[in-house]
Amino acid sequence: MLPESLRAIQQRCPVRVATAEALVHGEDGPRLRTGWDEVDAALGSGLPTGLHEWFGAPLEANAGRRAAGVPPFCILLHLARQLLEQSPQAGWTVWVCDGQRPYAPAARGGDTNDGRLLRRSLFVSARDGPTRQWIADTALRCRAVRAVMADGSGFDRAATRRLHLLARAQEKWIWLTRPPGERDTLSAALTRWQVRWHAEPGVGGTVVNPQWKLTLLRCKGVPLETIPDWILEWDHAEGAVRLSTALAGAVGLPSGAPGFAIRRGYAWAQRNSA
Amino acid sequence: MLLVDTARGKQYVHDCCAQAARVGVRPGITLAHARALVGRYITLEAEHQPAEDEKKLQRLARWALRFAPTVAPDPPDGLFLDISGCGPLFGGEYAQVKAIDESLRRLGLPARLATAPTYGAAWALARFGSGRVSSVADHEVRTRLSGLPVEALRLDAKTRAALAEVDICRIGELLDLPRDELAARYGRELLTRLQQALGDVYEALEPVRVEVPLTVTHTFDGPMRSARLIEETVQALLDELLALLAQRGKGAYELLLTFWRVDVGPLREHFRFTQATRAGKHIWSMMQNRLHALRIGHGVEEITLETVRSDDLHSEQTAMWGRDEDGHADAEALGRLVDRLVDRLGDDAVTALAPVESHVPELAFESVAPLAKATVTAPLPRGARRPSILLAQPEAARVIALFPNGPPSWIQWRGEGLEIAAADGPERITLPWWRRDTGAARDYYTVRDQRGRCLWLFRAREGCADGQWFVQGVWG
Structure with a gap:
């Protein structure tokens, strides 16, 4: 009786749960290529559909654990733009914010951008967590929406699991920005990322390109001990985030470089032996 | 008061009040010149907004429907009223015109009025006639038009200039000329306008249309308190209204559901939609949420459902087969999403952002209604760095x-x-x-x-x- 009931439920809700193998080999649903070759390679072939969490850095150095982090909008705008470029159908991006939303000129893009992302973005404000969760849930069910970016402060494991399963079923992406103090909170996110300010020692002058250190905190199916931190850099002209070439040798290598292949090989060996 | 137009970086006077005209200000001169003329007087300068003028004229035309069944706006500053057969309702044609004149004065819009057998003749006399209110009988049209300047025929600047070259200033001079030559030398427009003024050819108007709301009602035998029956009745009314909309090829932008209660005043629920729709499932899902929280008091005697705003919604084939390339279905789906969000969170909570022509960072963009088409495309300064x-x-x-x-x-x-x-x-x-x-x-x-x-x-x-x-x- 029970197996039959379970089969019936599975048929009614065909949710595909990502296995570690499927996640890394990129066989499970569509992928979003981030435009950062190394990151894409580490994840298989890009970000899979589902829930991904981003922890921004606090603005003040002496902020407590409960301080809200600065949402990494530059990175999220870059990902949303990548999604628009890669989708055959131009979908909409819904930004669910608690007061803070991306500044429109940054959302519009740099000199070479046509502002398509801004034209296909919807901004929804909501103060409390349950309302934000409802908005994200409703938006994910809309066929015109391809991605949802939401302020995920205070979301518990049940909420994240619900959103993740829905996003997987609908083959969409949901990115939650969370304060750094919630790193220990249980979550069903497929990947968790930490974004910190990065200051290159000894580099000054008149060229200011914002840089961030990107750390993969969790990724189902990927051994984190072999994953380096990446340095990302904001490209003002294109309104995009690039892997910092200056530091590629230290913490990341461009794709195709021999070192990368060796490192990947080592990663697989370790995972298989484990 | 000066109404100012800006073109190619220069400001010109578009129009002015009577006091300004008295000191020599006239449309077309530069704002600097006008300021010099008005000198010590305190002036109010405002930017001319043609779109706003058009909207107000449409509103005035709808208001004027109380005097005539057919009213057409004549931009930028005129109205045509077809008063044929309406005179007896006001105690005669003269009394009707007087009533219109007085009503316009009460609105603060002193106007020049003319009644004539043709729209062309009425237009000419209202603008170029001697009196503020004039009237022409059928047999007087030719005589009264003869003394008016050729500008009274609604001609374009090119034709007016061509006539001025050969020293034709009055309509009477045109009437003396052979008509076939007029068309050959000055174009078809001149002849058409002349014939329209004289009533030789028919002139059609584009009248304003007042939308008659579609209403469906259900009256109960007595006070109804059953939530289930009320819900079923509303659903039946919705189906009925959607069928009426479909018959007329329309979709609803706004619906009003009224519950006439026994003990207290009526309860009104508005439903607004981003796009004109007659998607029953979507509308019903929005109504259901409100019905659950309904306060019906001691019972409902009558339920009314009506359209407040509707628009044409024809069935359109957007693709032969396969995928919908125009994203028509996507736009519809997004419209439904916005409706749901706005219904729960309010208008201000759901927005899109549109560029504004300003370099000031906090003024460079504005929140607009979702799915509204952007009218301005303001480029960022090249190489400008803006934070996230x-x-x-x-x-x-x-x-x-x-x-x-x-x-x-x-x-x-x-x-x-x-x-x-x-x-x-x-x-x-x-x-x-x-x-x-x-x-x-x-x-x-x-x-x-x-x-x-x-x-x-x-x-x-x-x-x-x-x-x-x-x-x-x-x-x-």
Whole structure:
């Protein structure tokens, strides 16, 4: 009786749960290529559909654990733009914010951008967590929406699991920005990322390109001990985030470089032996 | 009062009040010239907005429907009223015209009125006739038009200039000429206008249409308190209304559901939609949410469902087969999403952003209704660096620069003092005169501090906050 009931439920809700193998080999649903070759390679072939969490850095150095982090909008705008470029159908991006939303000129893009992302973005404000969760849930069910970016402060494991399963079923992406103090909170996110300010020692002058250190905190199916931190850099002209070439040798290598292949090989060996 | 047009960087007078006209101001002269003419008088200058004028004229035309069944706006400043057969309702044609005149005066719109057998003749006499209110009988049209200038025929500037070249100034002079030659020499328009004024050819109007709301009602035998039956009745009314809309090829933008209660006043629920729709499932899902929280008191006697706003909604084939390339279905789905969000969170909570032609960072964009088509495409200055987060208000910061007017080298902000590792700028943005609370101009710098934070800050110039520094944005 029970197996039959379970089969019936599975048929009614065909949710595909990502296995570690499927996640890394990129066989499970569509992928979003981030435009950062190394990151894409580490994840298989890009970000899979589902829930991904981003922890921004606090603005003040002496902020407590409960301080809200600065949402990494530059990175999220870059990902949303990548999604628009890669989708055959131009979908909409819904930004669910608690007061803070991306500044429109940054959302519009740099000199070479046509502002398509801004034209296909919807901004929804909501103060409390349950309302934000409802908005994200409703938006994910809309066929015109391809991605949802939401302020995920205070979301518990049940909420994240619900959103993740829905996003997987609908083959969409949901990115939650969370304060750094919630790193220990249980979550069903497929990947968790930490974004910190990065200051290159000894580099000054008149060229200011914002840089961030990107750390993969969790990724189902990927051994984190072999994953380096990446340095990302904001490209003002294109309104995009690039892997910092200056530091590629230290913490990341461009794709195709021999070192990368060796490192990947080592990663697989370790995972298989484990 | 001066109404000003801006074209190619210059400001011209579009129109002016009678007092300004008395001192020599006339449409077409430059604003500087007009200011010199009005001199010591206090003047009010306003930007001419043709779209607003058109909207107001449409509104006035709808208002004028109380005097005639057919009213057509005649932009920029006229109305045509077809008063045929309406005279007896007002006690005669003269009394009707008087009533219109008095009503317009009460609205603060003194107008010139003319009644004539043709629209063309009425137009000519209202604008070029001798009296403020004039009337022409059928047999007088030719005579009365003869003395009027050719401008009274609604001709374009080219034809008027061509007639002026051969010294034809009055309509009477045109009437003496053979008509076949008129068309050959001055174009078809002149002949048509002349014939329209004389009533030789028919002239069609584009009248304003007043939307008659579609209403469906259900009256109960007695006070109804059963939530289930009320729900079923509303659903039946909705089906009925949607069928009526489908018959007329329309979709609803706004619906009004009224519950006439026994003991207290009626309860009204408005439902607004982003796009015209007759998707029953979607409308019903929105109604259901409200019905669950309905306060029916001692019972409902009658339920009315009506359209407040509707628009044409024809079935359109958007693709032969396969995928919908235009994203028509996507737009519809998004419209439904917006409706649901707005219904629960309110209009202000769901927005899109549209560019505005302003270099001032906090004015560069505005929140607009979702799915509204952008009317302005304001480019960013080339190479401009804009942060990903703009602070709600510029926040004061203490900054040390190594030399006067130089880039910052140390900053104290939000209780933390840090050395600046790199600074890029300045980008000077001059503020409009009505927003100079933090100075007349701002020198913006993009800086990176020791911690790696990238901030967007500016130094205010020439004002009460001259030399003060403010942080306005962050790259997050």
